[in-house]
Amino acid sequence: MHHTRRKKKYTVPQAPLTVQEKVSRSMRGNKAKDTKPELLLRRALWQEGLRGYRVHWRKAPGKPDVCYPGRHLAIFIHGCFWHNCPRCNQPLPKTNTTFWSAKFNGNRQRDERYKIMYREAGWQRVVIWECQLKQDIAGAVMLIKALHKGVPASLDVAA
Numbered sequence: 001m002h003h004t005r006r007k008k009k010y011t012v013p014q015a016p017l018t019v020q021e022k023v024s025r026s027m028r029g030n031k032a033k034d035t036k037p038e039l040l041l042r043r044a045l046w047q048e049g050l051r052g053y054r055v056h057w058r059k060a061p062g063k064p065d066v067c068y069p070g071r072h073l074a075i076f077i078h079g080c081f082w083h084n085c086p087r088c089n090q091p092l093p094k095t096n097t098t099f100w101s102a103k104f105n106g107n108r109q110r111d112e113r114y115k116i117m118y119r120e121a122g123w124q125r126v127v128i129w130e131c132q133l134k135q136d137i138a139g140a141v142m143l144i145k146a147l148h149k150g151v152p153a154s155l156d157v158a159a
Contacts, residue, residue: 037077037130038065044141050148060123062114072123073147076114080130083107088131 033056045053045066057067064074080088084104093100111127118125124147128140 035077035079037079037128037133040133040137041075041077041128041140042066044137045144048141048145050141050145061117061121062110064125068148071148071150072121073144074118074123074125075144076111076125076127077133078111078127078129083111083129085129085131087129 042053042055045051052068052070054067054069056063056065057069060067060069060074062074062076065077066075067073078085081090082104084090084107092104115125126143126147128144132140
């Protein structure tokens with residue numbers, strides 16, 4: 001019987017990560033699609049029977065997180081950190097404040113442009129905040145259900 005020797009793998013000990021490297025790794029882990037709040041809302045919509053939606057539909061401005069094209073309803077699920085939630089009022093990160101300030105301002109300006117585009121196209125656009133989902137997912141689903149059925153002309157959700 002012939003035995004082959006396995007070579008031992010030697011690993012070189014690595015230096016501990018710096019704070020900047022840890023932050024960088026953490027930020028790289030943040031996803032743009034299929035985030036926990038998105039999956040939570042989509043699961044709730046599915047259970048409520050509100051199916052037939054498109055996820056990140058490319059034909060709509062900004063690729064809404066959930067979109068009902070036939071009903072002209074676009075739903076954006078905003079993370080409280082990335083979109084500077086007005087309810088949470090999170091402080092600006094302490095390092096690289098110039099970058100973060102520009103990033104958050106750019107996100108707000110982009111969101112504002114999409115709001116105008118949807119209004120001009122005659123679509124209903126609703127923003128659900130991450131904190132809303134944590135506090136009252138049933139209320140968010142109820143709002144979407146009402147919008148899904150149709151909105152009276154007197155109610156303007158895109159405002």
